[in-house]
Amino acid sequence: MESFNTLIVVLDSTVRLSIPLLLACLAGLYSERAGVFDIGLEGKMLAGAFAAGAAAAVYGSAWAGLGAAILVSGFLALVHGFASITHRGNQIVSGVAINFIAAGSTIILGQAWFSQGGRTPSLDAESRFGAITLPFAEAVQDIPVIGYTYYELISGHSALTYFAFAMVFVTWWVLFRTRFGLRMRAVGENPAAVDTAGISVPWLRYRAVLITGVLCGFAGSYLALAQNAGFVKDMTAGKGYIALAALIFAKWRPVPAMFACLLFGFLDALAIRLQGTPLPVVGRVPAQLFQALPYILTVILLAGFIGKAIPPRAGGIPYVKER
């Protein structure tokens, strides 16, 4: 029983740690499926987190925070779109630029507006996304295994958590069951064909990039308003890149993306749990190995040793309508 409860606790923190990854990963999925590489997920998430923390602190409402995060992150997404769709600039370069602009300006503006060393003021429960207790969770928590799992693991997360899991299936539906999704996938594979069919390639790509911005805003809001009580400088700490790794790991598909994010979140939770405790057989595993594992796994996958990750064919190539 004891070990079962431990497992549930670890899985619970897995969910908490993987939600920002999942939201950012789904965000990246839209953009990359439409043929626009986006390594600026990290920056958009960070700027979103800052906007969420700042707006929630000023207006005292989590929803205001979420709205601000979406606006700021969406704006950065439009900058990325402007550079890489309208001006056909290098998408990687543009993404790198956005990461730096976000990293610098969140600290500068945070310090100038709140004077707390780059943090935003600590939020009270009112202006955060609190835990939602699902119906009957209190009542069934004493039932062994099932009741406890329901109470501890499934219930008691924030609205954004349930939103993230819902988005996995919404994304699947949009991508594979709607006209927009079909066109979006087509524009990532063969934009010339889409163009020939009389559909605007830039407009499709702009919409995809904008969705990416909105979802990154959600990811940032989760960090600042649900996982923590306010923005802390550099709080994404590479999560945008792990999300990118998860996206590749999932081969640009929504449901595998969820599992990849849960796996990477689990590794993180395990690293925290196991800090300093020796494992059977292998002995003490350094925490740094767990931290590096998502990256190592992605490299191995990319090298084609676990299946093969083939990106959308037109990814990274600006579309030129006429020569």
Next chain:
Amino acid sequence: MSTPYAKLPAWADYGLIPFFNLVVAFVVAGLVVLLVGENPFRAAAIMVEGAFGSGRNIAYTLFYSTSFIFTGLAVAVAFHGGLFNIGGEGQAYIGGLGVALVCLSFDSILPWWLTFPLAVLGAAGIGAAWAFIPAYLQARRGSHIVITTIMFNFIAASLMVYLLVGALKPLSSMAPQTRTFAPGGQLPKLNWLIELFGGTVRSSPFNLSFLLALFCAFLVWLLIWRTRLGYEIRTQGFSAKAARYAGIGETRIVLVTMMVSGALAGMMALNPVMGDQGRLQLDFVAGAGFVGIAVALMGRSHPAGIVPAAILFGMLYQGGAELAFEMPNISRDMIVIIQGLVILFAGALENMFRPSIQTLFASLGAQSSGVSASSSERA
């Protein structure tokens, strides 16, 4: 691209357009300063004063520039081969390991002028080896080099933390760093160079690796524009198909280009580790690998552009440190914004002003030829 544009003269292509892009980047940065509630012109004045106001300030500026020359060259060499090496940060970090291992082994046996070449080999060798893996995966297994080099930055960071809190840390110490090197593992300072020109430097970290950086800039120019290998690298970068048709081995070029790039990034570690701190510390690279991207883009991947671009960024770093004293609201992170804006406007949006400048030149060209035609009529 529907209207035909006049071909631009070289000075406009290599001077005017980058200048415009840079001006826009600084105007936007000025807006951020305004948003924070400070005067951007005063901020700029403090920055320039802080970077060049005294001999000591110049020495610090050049110290920072040294690192950026190395990382800028690293990114530029990869650009020439059509590769985007975002892994400069990790290659420099792991390059520090090469420097530290050489210094820790030889610092009490050999004088610095014998340790130095060994440390250069160590830094370049480990940096190149770290770049070799993503290069191999790109050339042979078809994985995207941008993604793998990003992953390798994080793997390098984890590895270095593991080594610095474990094997490399002296037993008696708590701080995650190696022991301080003996004089045999420390580079002489170049402060006399500035004093030669009349500046006074009491103490600064400006050291010998600056000269090595300039020498590397020369070597890169030699390699890219004056050797057969450089020609092959440029061909590969210009058109991989043409290179294949010309019988240039793609795998070999990708591997060699990335290893040269990694070696240059790795050598950046000499400047802070052997030249300044005299020990290997956590996070000594401090973003210099990423600054290299901005430097290479601004310098148009040419050593003659990279060195001034690196000095400009050195100025921003040193001036930014002084600025943080004068205007507490503007910390050094302002540089990160400027860096991002430079990358955005000089890199991703480099063609934003091209059409308008080209039309301008076309209309000017038409006017002047019209004038000459009418004047010849009169004659």
